[in-house]
Amino acid sequence: MSCTSSEMKKADVVTESVDNPTEVEEQPKRENMPDTITVAMCGDIMMGTTFPSVQLPPNDGKDLFKDTKAITQAADIALGNLEGAMSDEGASRKGNGPNTYAFRMPERFAPLLTDAGYDYLCMANNHAKDFGDVGIANTEKCLDQQGIKYSGIEGRKESAVVELNGVRYGICAFGHNQYTLKHKDLKTVKRIIDDLKTKSDIVIVTFHGGAEGRTKNHLPYGTEVFLGEDRGSLREFAHFCIDNGADVVFGHGPHVVRAMEIYNNHFIAYSLGNFCTPYGMSLTGISAYAPVVEIKINGQGEFIEGQIHSFLQQKGVGPRKDPSNAVAREIKQLTESDIKGSVIQISNDGKISK
Numbered sequence: 506m507s508c509t510s511s512e513m514k515k516a517d518v519v520t521e522s523v524d525n526p527t528e529v530e531e532q533p534k535r536e537n538m539p540d541t542i543t544v545a546m547c548g549d550i551m552m553g554t555t556f557p558s559v560q561l562p563p564n565d566g567k568d569l570f571k572d573t574k575a576i577t578q579a580a581d582i583a584l585g586n587l588e589g590a591m592s593d594e595g596a597s598r599k600g601n602g603p604n605t606y607a608f609r610m611p612e613r614f615a616p617l618l619t620d621a622g623y624d625y626l627c628m629a630n631n632h633a634k635d636f637g638d639v640g641i642a643n644t645e646k647c648l649d650q651q652g653i654k655y656s657g658i659e660g661r662k663e664s665a666v667v668e669l670n671g672v673r674y675g676i677c678a679f680g681h682n683q684y685t686l687k688h689k690d691l692k693t694v695k696r697i698i699d700d701l702k703t704k705s706d707i708v709i710v711t712f713h714g715g716a717e718g719r720t721k722n723h724l725p726y727g728t729e730v731f732l733g734e735d736r737g738s739l740r741e742f743a744h745f746c747i748d749n750g751a752d753v754v755f756g757h758g759p760h761v762v763r764a765m766e767i768y769n770n771h772f773i774a775y776s777l778g779n780f781c782t783p784y785g786m787s788l789t790g791i792s793a794y795a796p797v798v799e800i801k802i803n804g805q806g807e808f809i810e811g812q813i814h815s816f817l818q819q820k821g822v823g824p825r826k827d828p829s830n831a832v833a834r835e836i837k838q839l840t841e842s843d844i845k846g847s848v849i850q851i852s853n854d855g856k857i858s859k
Contacts, residue, residue, distance in 0.1 A: 538804025629657025675705030752806025
């Protein structure tokens with residue numbers, strides 16, 4: 506089944522960079538940037554799976570984003586992490602046992618992402634290749650037909666440039682799996698950021714990294730090792746990105762939220778956790794926390810203010826409004842605990858300020 510195309514809503518011009526960035530003509534930096542740019546970010550999106558059994562939300566998924574899409578539609582740019590393949594075919598690389606975690610979303614769900622306002626989705630994660638190269642190719646086909654940009658798979662699209670309302674956003678993604686661009690490979694990270702700086706106004710870096718599970722919500726110093734795998738030092742990586750010209754850095758991967766930081770006047774979110782994962786993942790306790798983080802930056806990419814919008818996931822339903830603001834309060838506590846000397850302030854209702 507092909508992915509139904511949907512009309513692009515925000516973008517007036519879109520270009521992409523591929524493996525050889527030297528082929529892209531350098532564009533001059535704009536002199537007159539907007540005073541304020543709104544960026545909306547979220548974590549893992551896996552809208553349901555057809556493998557190993559069919560587990561899909563009611564109404565063919567059309568209600569998944571009903572509580573959150575007003576935020577992502579209104580933002581100047583909205584980004585997230587696509588946690589799995591979007592494909593109607595392909596064999597699982599992980600088998601099909603009862604404890605198998607291989608995610609295959611139906612291709613007909615692709616327009617739900619456009620309707621929710623997403624402009625870019627990260628593919629540098631540990632589920633993008635669950636159904637092999639066929640799954641990756643079909644995912645790319647679906648996103649291409651929707652006008653949603655993506656990157657992060659080694660040897661494929663390593664970055665994207667999206668022009669929205671006259672502002673060029675350069676975006677790149679990194680992970681820790683063999684087939685992804687690696688956040689530990691700082692030489693490559695720098696090369697890609699340097700390339701994006703030549704042809705975009707705002708550079709955004711997203712990453713899938715960190716140990717996983719409800720006990721991994723605190724951000725450690727130094728290298729993280731999980732299941733025997735070296736997953737790098739995420740503080741070092743995020744600071745390196747900002748030091749080399751990134752304007753915004755945000756992560757996902759631990760399936761729980763982590764601290765936030767303002768570093769050299771630029772915003773970092775170390776994990777936004779799960780977001781829209783109605784099946785196949787634990788949604789108990791803090792694993793159900795599903796924020797949309799909305800920040801305002803100036804034309805130089807510097808942080809002005811932000812808001813953590815708190816949502817809680819329900820099995821089979823998706824993220825729903827959290828009137829208790831438990832998600833914002835969790836991120837506030839983690840930031841105060843894990844970012845020493847932090848200049849960031851988070852209120853109990855989620856307002857982020859310096």
